[in-house]
Amino acid sequence: MPDLDTRARAILARNDRGGYTVPTAGLYPYQWNWDSVFAAMGFAEHDLPRAWAEIETLFSGQWANGMVPHILFHKVDPSYFPGPDVWGGTGPLPSSGISQPPIAATFIRALYERDRPAGEAHVRALVPKLCDWHRWFFDWRGEDGAICVSHPWETGRDNTPDWDAPFAAIQPEGIDDYARRDTSHVAEDERPRSYDYDRYLYLVKIGRESRWDEAHIKSASPFRVADPTMTFTLLRANRDLLALCQAMGEPNCEIESWITALAAGSEHLWNPDIGSYDCLDIRTGRHSGVISNASHLAWYAGVGGDRMLGHYDRIMGAVRFGMPSTDPGHHAYEPRRYWRGPVWAMMNWLIAIGLAEAGHAARAEALRRNTADVIATGGFAEYFDPRDGSPAGGRDFTWTAATWLAWAS
Numbered sequence: 001m002p003d004l005d006t007r008a009r010a011i012l013a014r015n016d017r018g019g020y021t022v023p024t025a026g027l028y029p030y031q032w033n034w035d036s037v038f039a040a041m042g043f044a045e046h047d048l049p050r051a052w053a054e055i056e057t058l059f060s061g062q063w064a065n066g067m068v069p070h071i072l073f074h075k076v077d078p079s080y081f082p083g084p085d086v087w088g089g090t091g092p093l094p095s096s097g098i099s100q101p102p103i104a105a106t107f108i109r110a111l112y113e114r115d116r117p118a119g120e121a122h123v124r125a126l127v128p129k130l131c132d133w134h135r136w137f138f139d140w141r142g143e144d145g146a147i148c149v150s151h152p153w154e155t156g157r158d159n160t161p162d163w164d165a166p167f168a169a170i171q172p173e174g175i176d177d178y179a180r181r182d183t184s185h186v187a188e189d190e191r192p193r194s195y196d197y198d199r200y201l202y203l204v205k206i207g208r209e210s211r212w213d214e215a216h217i218k219s220a221s222p223f224r225v226a227d228p229t230m231t232f233t234l235l236r237a238n239r240d241l242l243a244l245c246q247a248m249g250e251p252n253c254e255i256e257s258w259i260t261a262l263a264a265g266s267e268h269l270w271n272p273d274i275g276s277y278d279c280l281d282i283r284t285g286r287h288s289g290v291i292s293n294a295s296h297l298a299w300y301a302g303v304g305g306d307r308m309l310g311h312y313d314r315i316m317g318a319v320r321f322g323m324p325s326t327d328p329g330h331h332a333y334e335p336r337r338y339w340r341g342p343v344w345a346m347m348n349w350l351i352a353i354g355l356a357e358a359g360h361a362a363r364a365e366a367l368r369r370n371t372a373d374v375i376a377t378g379g380f381a382e383y384f385d386p387r388d389g390s391p392a393g394g395r396d397f398t399w400t401a402a403t404w405l406a407w408a409s
């Protein structure tokens with residue numbers, strides 16, 4: 001649809017701050033990790049050098065321990081809270097102190113495949129950085145091959161019901177008074193509750209006060225949850241990183257061992273009680289019991305065969321627009337509240353990549369068409385109501401525009 005193509009390209013141009021893209025002005029005025037990777041794929045449709053620049057700017061914020069932060073605060077902007085002073089990141093640029101789903105290697109591989117041989121210099125420079133980042137996940141987030149988070153924001157699925165039980169065990173004592181900015185941009189009932197924000201800030205305080213000492217956070221934080229978004233994207237990313245190393249003539253056995261460990265670790269996320277992958281609270285040993293859109297990333301990771309197929313068909317059959325971020329059959333489902341129900345276009349893209357590779361081409365194509373419809377209905381919103389496709393959250397959103405250009409259109 002030419003009109004939507006033009007609008008999508010205009011959104012990318014408007015959110016471009018020169019070498020990096022903000023998710024949307026006002027609500028998110030900084031560079032976010034996985035948002036930037038999707039942005040790069042949007043740029044790649046018409047400007048490959050700009051696509052590489054997006055990724056390279058992201059990696060310019062990599063910490064000495066290998067971590068690639070979830071937010072880089074290139075230029076302070078008071079329209080977002082919490083800003084750089086609250087985070088107290090210890091990297092080369094002002095940043096947050098946590099990471100985000102490691103989808104970069106997968107999409108760097110896709111960029112390279114369409115930009116040979118020019119892309120080779122970029123790949124050669126990025127591969128060691130990717131290896132350091134992936135190793136950081138093993139060192140600090142690994143639990144028997146499953147990948148944990150130390151903060152919900154790390155998964156990018158901020159207020160999914162997966163965190164309800166671990167959050168109930170946290171008393172957010174000693175946090176400073178704060179003023180949220182998100183609810184000045186977006187309706188309150190489309191955002192996390194204050195109850196959640198208190199706990200988000202409590203977990204940031206633990207990290208900041210330790211100067212982001214990962215050993216301390218791993219042993220002392222009340223929040224350590226193994227998560228399908230992280231485990232599945234890292235497993236997939238390692239397969240793609242290995243392919244990049246091989247293409248550069250540099251085989252890497254460390255990555256092979258990571259793949260084996262993650263494939264085995266994924267099994268810890270299988271919850272036989274609900275017949276689905278979900279989150280596992282390392283502090284209590286309990287599963288979350290939530291079927292989320294991240295549960296359906298198993299195909300993207302190449303694990304589990306068709307274990308998720310029954311739930312996939314049931315859930316897609318229950319909504320007009322899918323894949324809802326929480327199973328509509330779950331008691332905590334809220335169709336407009338952020339990660340508790342709405343549809344996220346870029347998650348659909350990842351799910352569809354997995355479906356297609358697993359031999360479910362018709363389902364992958366149906367999900368693409370359904371995503372194109374929701375964007376045609378609701379515009380380039382941050383997320384959408386699964387019942388009618390109405391827009392929710394931020395508008396003129398980079399990853400929705402990029403997902404349109406690179407996949408859904």
Ligand code: 9WN
Pocket residue numbers: 023028032033034035070153155156157158182
């Ligand atoms: C906190 C930028 C980010 C996304 C996340 C999404 C949201 C931030 C927030 O926005 O999180 O990182 O302040 O709500 O949940 O996935 O990367 O688009």
